[in-house]
Amino acid sequence: MNGFLKFFKTIERFEYQDDTSLERWLRRIMVNESLMLLRAQKQLPTFVDSDEVLDEVISPNEGTLSVEAEVLFTVVLDLPIGYRTIFNLFVIEGYSHAEIAQQLGILEGTSKSQLSKARALLQKRLKHYGYEQGRVI
Amino acid sequence: MAMNKEELFDEWVRGTLGTLDTPPKGSDTGALWQKIQADLHEKPKAGAMWLRAKALWQIGVAAILCLAIGLGWYGSSLRSSTPLVVGEKRMEKPTPATSEAIDLPSLARLGAVPSTYGRGSTESKLKVVTTRYDGQEKTLADSILPNQGPVLEAFLPSSELLALSELAPLPPEEAPMRPIPSTKPIRHKFKVVHIHEIDQYQQAELAEIESQKRPFIVVNLGAKSTPPPDRTILDYLKIN
Numbered sequence: 619m620n621g622f623l624k625f626f627k628t629i630e631r632f633e634y635q636d637d638t639s640l641e642r643w644l645r646r647i648m649v650n651e652s653l654m655l656l657r658a659q660k661q662l663p664t665f666v667d668s669d670e671v672l673d674e675v676i677s678p679n680e681g682t683l684s685v686e687a688e689v690l691f692t693v694v695l696d697l698p699i700g701y702r703t704i705f706n707l708f709v710i711e712g713y714s715h716a717e718i719a720q721q722l723g724i725l726e727g728t729s730k731s732q733l734s735k736a737r738a739l740l741q742k743r744l745k746h747y748g749y750e751q752g753r754v755i
Numbered sequence: 756m757a758m759n760k761e762e763l764f765d766e767w768v769r770g771t772l773g774t775l776d777t778p779p780k781g782s783d784t785g786a787l788w789q790k791i792q793a794d795l796h797e798k799p800k801a802g803a804m805w806l807r808a809k810a811l812w813q814i815g816v817a818a819i820l821c822l823a824i825g826l827g828w829y830g831s832s833l834r835s836s837t838p839l840v841v842g843e844k845r846m847e848k849p850t851p852a853t854s855e856a857i858d859l860p861s862l863a864r865l866g867a868v869p870s871t872y873g874r875g876s877t878e879s880k881l882k883v884v885t886t887r888y889d890g891q892e893k894t895l896a897d898s899i900l901p902n903q904g905p906v907l908e909a910f911l912p913s914s915e916l917l918a919l920s921e922l923a924p925l926p927p928e929e930a931p932m933r934p935i936p937s938t939k940p941i942r943h944k945f946k947v948v949h950i951h952e953i954d955q956y957q958q959a960e961l962a963e964i965e966s967q968k969r970p971f972i973v974v975n976l977g978a979k980s981t982p983p984p985d986r987t988i989l990d991y992l993k994i995n
Binding site for chain 2: 619622623626627685687688690691694708709710734737740741
């Protein structure tokens with residue numbers, strides 16, 4: 619909610635550039651406010667490796683289109699907090715590994731390793747929901 | 756450039772999640788909007804305003820203190836400069852002479868000032884005192900000139916007095932004892948009168964003085980080798 623409050627209070631500073639500029643600006647505000655809240659509460663995620671055996675990441679094929687968005691969203695939420703944080707920041711929000719490392723106070727190598735493991739775990743869990751192995755590109 | 760499998764997977768996730776146009780299950784958007792509206796229109800707390808006013812007050816007091824200290828330092832630096840003292844009174848800052856005043860070089864050309872003046876002659880001595888324009892206090896500047904006839908009786912402009920004080924310093928016994936601050940600006944006036952017209956001038960000036968009690972200066976170009984004794988200007992006019 620703090621993110622929305624800040625968005626409405628600072629709307630006059632927004633400068634329109636294209637149709638997606640407002641969405642990008644709002645995303646940045648929400649992510650920064652969330653991280654600030656976690657930092658204030660000292661609840662930043664700890665990054666530990668999952669005990670699950672992970673396979674190599676594969677590319678999706680046309681069959682994966684049957685996985686619904688809500689299912690994918692639920693599976694992403696079920697990821698361990700460290701994996702989920704890195705995955706959201708990199709894949710969904712578009713942060714670089716350097717920016718993620720600075721925001722979370724970790725090394726870039728940690729961010730990269732956590733991301734690759736998040737992808738592998740996500741794919742493994744999606745198989746139960748119709749995620750099929752695709753072609754090798 | 757072809758995307759690798761990881762990038763393809765990321766692109767697929769972004770595309771799939773981008774199709775979500777409904778809020779997550781279990782979220783109450785109405786309640787969330789009500790709370791956001793309440794916080795947006797919330798008035799600032801009195802305590803916060805008081806703290807802000809207190810901070811502004813402290814900044815203002817600090818600024819005033821700095822200004823006062825600066826003004827005090829500036830005033831003390833001005834007071835430390837000692838004023839010029841000639842005679843028994845403190846001289847004001849030099850004021851321009853009136854249109855009727857004449858300067859010493861002009862007097863020299865008229866023969867009123869000895870040729871040794873201004874050349875560091877040790878025999879010449881000038882005792883200068885100030886005068887007030889209101890007529891309550893008037894003195895004469897005497898010059899002891901060894902080899903000349905005319906006597907210079909003049910009130911000198913303060914700028915000339917300053918020059919004289921530098922050229923012919925006063926003897927120690929006549930050094931100024933203490934400065935007396937003058938409350939009114941000192942104004943000097945000069946007049947040059949020919950010896951043949953001095954009688955007429957004296958009568959007219961005497962009448963004027965009697966009516967206005969205004970001091971004036973007479974530059975006597977006649978042959979007087981000895982300096983007159985200290986007396987008032989009226990006594991001088993009556994005698995002559």
